[in-house]
Amino acid sequence: MRMMFYLVEIFGRDLVMYLDKVTADGTPVDVKETMTRFTTDVIASCAFGINSNSIKNPDAEFRRYMRKAVDFTFMKGLAALLGFLAPNLNKRLNLKVLDDDTTDYIRRTVWETVEYR
Numbered sequence: 439m440r441m442m443f444y445l446v447e448i449f450g451r452d453l454v455m456y457l458d459k460v461t462a463d464g465t466p467v468d469v470k471e472t473m474t475r476f477t478t479d480v481i482a483s484c485a486f487g488i489n490s491n492s493i494k495n496p497d498a499e500f501r502r503y504m505r506k507a508v509d510f511t512f513m514k515g516l517a518a519l520l521g522f523l524a525p526n527l528n529k530r531l532n533l534k535v536l537d538d539d540t541t542d543y544i545r546r547t548v549w550e551t552v553e554y555r
């Protein structure tokens with residue numbers, strides 16, 4: 439954790455610059471959205487070594503896929519639950535927690551990180 443603190447500090451500076459820029463004219467800030475983007479930048483950098491640049495670009499690729507990954511619907515929840523409780527039934531019903539596009543992106547990102555490290 440100590441070795442990653444400098445990354446949190448860098449993204450903290452980016453956050454401060456972003457907030458200074460956005461609030462200069464008195465515009466209200468969506469704190470939840472802003473902090474989600476900050477957190478995405480920190481996680482992407484610390485876990486994957488990726489500069490997702492979510493603070494400056496809310497439609498960044500990493501952020502877009504991670505939003506899809508954590509956006510649970512009833513069917514995704516059911517697929518996840520059956521995956522734990524009855525994996526064979528889950529496979530037979532062909533229920534998926536993530537769509538193929540998101541799964542491919544996450545898998546590719548993880549393998550690129552493993553190969554790099």
